[in-house]
Amino acid sequence: MRLLQTLQTAPMLTSHRVKLAVLFVAANIGLMLHLLNGDIKPLSAWDWLDIAGEGGSALLLLVWIWLLLKSRPAGYVTNLLFLGLGCLFFSLFMDVVDEFVALPDEITWDGWLESGPMPAGFVLLTLGIFHWHKEQLAINEQMRNRERLFREHRQFDKLTPLGDAHYLRKQLELALGEAEQARLPVSVVMVDMDGFAKVNRDYGHQEGDRLLQVLTQQILLNLRQHDLLCRLAGDRFALILPHTGASQAQLLADELQQSIQHLAYKSSRQGERLYLSATAVAAMAREEDAETLLYRLNIAMAKAKQTLEVRHG
Amino acid sequence: MDEPRSWLECDTRFIPAHYQPVSLIDLALERGVNAHRLLQGTGLFYEDILTGDKLISPQQFHALIANARQQLQADDTSFLIGHQWLPGHCGAASHALRHATNLLEALQRLIRLQPLLSPLMAPRLRLDERHVWLSWSDSFGSGSQAVFLIEASMTAVSSVSQWLSGQRLPWAFHLAHARPRYIEQYWVHFGEQLRFDCPLNQMCLPREYLLTPWVEASATAGQVAEQEGWDRVTMLAAPRSLLDGLHDYLVKEIRTPLRLEQVAEAFAMSPATLKRKLKKHGSHFQEQLDRARSAVALELYLSRGYTTEEVADYLNFTDRANFRRSLRRWTGLLPSELSTWLGSQR
DSSP: HHHHHHHHHHOOOGGGHHHHHHHHHHHHHHHHHHHHEEEEGGGGOHHHHHHHHHHHHHHHHHHHHHHHHHSOOOSSSHHHOOOOOOHHHHHHHHHHHHHHOOEEEEEHHHHHHHHHHHHHHHHHHHHHHHHHHHHHHHHHHTTTTTSSSSGGGGGOOOSSBOOOOOHHHHHHHHHHHHHHHTTTOEEEEHHHHHHHHHHHHHHHHHHHHHHHHHHHHHHHHTTTTTOOEEETTTTEEEEEEOOHHHHHHHHHHHHHHHHHHHEEOEEEETTOOOOEEEEEEEEOOSSSSSHHHHHHHHHHHHHHHHHHOOOOO | OOOOSOOOOOTTEEEETHHHHHHHHHHHHHTTTTTTHHHHTTTOOOOHHHHHHHHHHHHHHHHHHHHHHHOOTTTTTTHHHHHHEEEEEEETHHHHTTOSSHHHHHHHHHHTHHHHHSEEEEEEEEEESSEEEEEEEEEEGGGOOOOOOOOHHHHHHHHHHHHHHTTTOOEEEEEOOOHHHHHHHHHHHHHHHOOOSSSEEEEEGGGGSOOOTHHHHHHHHHHHHHHHHHHHHHHOOOBHHHHHHHHHHHTTTTOOOOHHHHHHHHHTTTTTHHHHHHHHTTHHHHHHHHHHHHHHHHHHHEEEEEEOOHHHHHHHHHHHHHHHHHHHHHHHHHHHHHHHHHTOOO
């Protein structure tokens, strides 16, 4: 069953089928019009440089359109971008056709087919990019607490909508540098679930994965505007708190612990309540690099876990 | 010498596909990997696995791991499946482990039923006055999958012992590979007692945890299951892997002069055959001999507190310089470095 699901995963492209069909038909109509009204040029009259330049550009535009449609969900911005690129492609395609087909002099519409869509395409594309920019700002707002200053998709965590340990290290180096320049403190909090292995054993991996996703949201809800949450590994999260001293960081760590304890999480199959608890430790950066700071927190976490009464193993 | 006539080799099909391999397959599919790509080049089909009687060879398992790693591109795969490997879903063998009454019994059962419970990596148990040592050896020459397998196997043992004992056991981990880029996975899954670039892959625990009774076990059910598991082991094409058998033989005979010809004779095969079989596993006789000597030397240093002179004598080295060079070759360390290493480890 799972196999079938994997095989049937629908690519983004299918939702854009109509758009591609329209572009295909339009390009064909243009081609037909030329062939009906004109004659094919002799080989000696072909201008290879023009053919390569215009044809190559048209092909590249097709690649752009393909990548765009493959990666973006349908919607207003996608439509604008597609229309813009589509017009540009059409215009270039007509240019290429013109290289092979000679039209009688009395026909003037071919100039329109070649040059008309070009400016329209640029206007549409500009509009599209402008709205894309607006859309990106909206997404950035949604990414608050999960991303700072730069995006690196190779450092997205595979399970939660957070950055992974590599992203964390990079951001921590940045934050440490900033803090040193501005002479402001920076702190890091590490959060680790108690008895997470038992959840995986008793309820299965999928439940564990789901719990981690829920926890991510729960932790995010407790953060301030500029805090950054990353997933370190397994059930361990790390939080960068810029402009934050030791006592404030400790306060936030305690708050997170309480917040997780009060989360009334239900298992997905039976709706059974799972009683959760987490250990959170905080440390303010001294004059040290990211690796040392993380290691120090890790030791603090190990100590905190040792003193913890063993309820879950 | 009375060595068995047949051995498990890297192309012997003896691992039920629905035991350890399936946890890896399930994880990959759950994470959206294409089943086709996952099984590509392994000679496996998903439908075969569902039948529940498909046996695969270590080579196929290695290929499956390579594919899964390639497709998942995640640092935590080995640890995640390690958590599932023990006690696992291996019928009676898993049941026997589940009902062990203490850590010692669990580890002994793990070793006795190893071809079922941990088919690719063989654990060996050693007790000294203060510690339990569990060292791991690569049973079929897994090549570039060795680190993955070590991570998964060690996770499996630490995870199952934590689960059954109901407490966090302070295992220390000695790893032969260099400190990886994804060290945070080790912090979370292994804890903070980590050493890299070690001569051997082994885990270590203070002895006092060995006999602490595990309350939820049923001693009788465990014994019955162990017998049943053992019957399964004896029904396999052979009870052990060639590399493991060879290693134990070399360790036992380490004080006698060891040559390929004699060893081949003890294993009832021609020297050429032994050579060819070792090559098939990506190894050669000298490497196996070095590994055995290194294991013996470390045991003498670690557990019996021998000095360098005593170790050299035990291994019949008359020439000190020669011993230094050899030790360097086996373990990557000079005697002085080794004693620093040992000193900092206590």
